Amino acid sequence: MPTYRFHEVKHQASKNLPCPACGKKLRRQRTFSQTLNPFNKNADDQVKTELEIVRELVVEAADWEKEPELHPRCRAEATS
Numbered sequence: 001m002p003t004y005r006f007h008e009v010k011h012q013a014s015k016n017l018p019c020p021a022c023g024k025k026l027r028r029q030r031t032f033s034q035t036l037n038p039f040n041k042n043a044d045d046q047v048k049t050e051l052e053i054v055r056e057l058v059v060e061a062a063d064w065e066k067e068p069e070l071h072p073r074c075r076a077e078a079t080s
Contacts (some may be wrong), residue, residue, distance in 0.1 A: 006037035009053045013061035019071035021078070026069050032057045 014029040034040060034053045042048050048056075070078065 004037075005036040005075055007050075008033050008035050009050055009057065011054065011057035012063055013065060015065045017069060019074055020068050022071055026037070026071060030061075030064060032060050032064075061079050066071035 010031055010033045010034055012029065012031045014027065016025065016027050018025055034048075034057065036048070036053065038047055040048050040050060040053070
């Protein structure tokens with residue numbers, strides 16, 4: 001069985017924000033990615049172009065940047 005390698009489209013995002021519980025500054029970084037392959041299709045059942053994938057990743061990263069982030073110690077206290 002052959003192995004196929006598809007081109008991976010990546011978008012890196014970071015956010016700097018204070019913890020809502022303690023006020024300590026946090027810096028988080030995350031990489032969003034999708035592959036450019038024949039199975040990755042849009043709503044019209046057409047294969048997504050690289051530009052469509054990049055636009056989706058930018059929107060996904062913007063949504064992630066808006067989410068509040070808890071400091072690890074505050075997260076541990078909240079769950080216990």
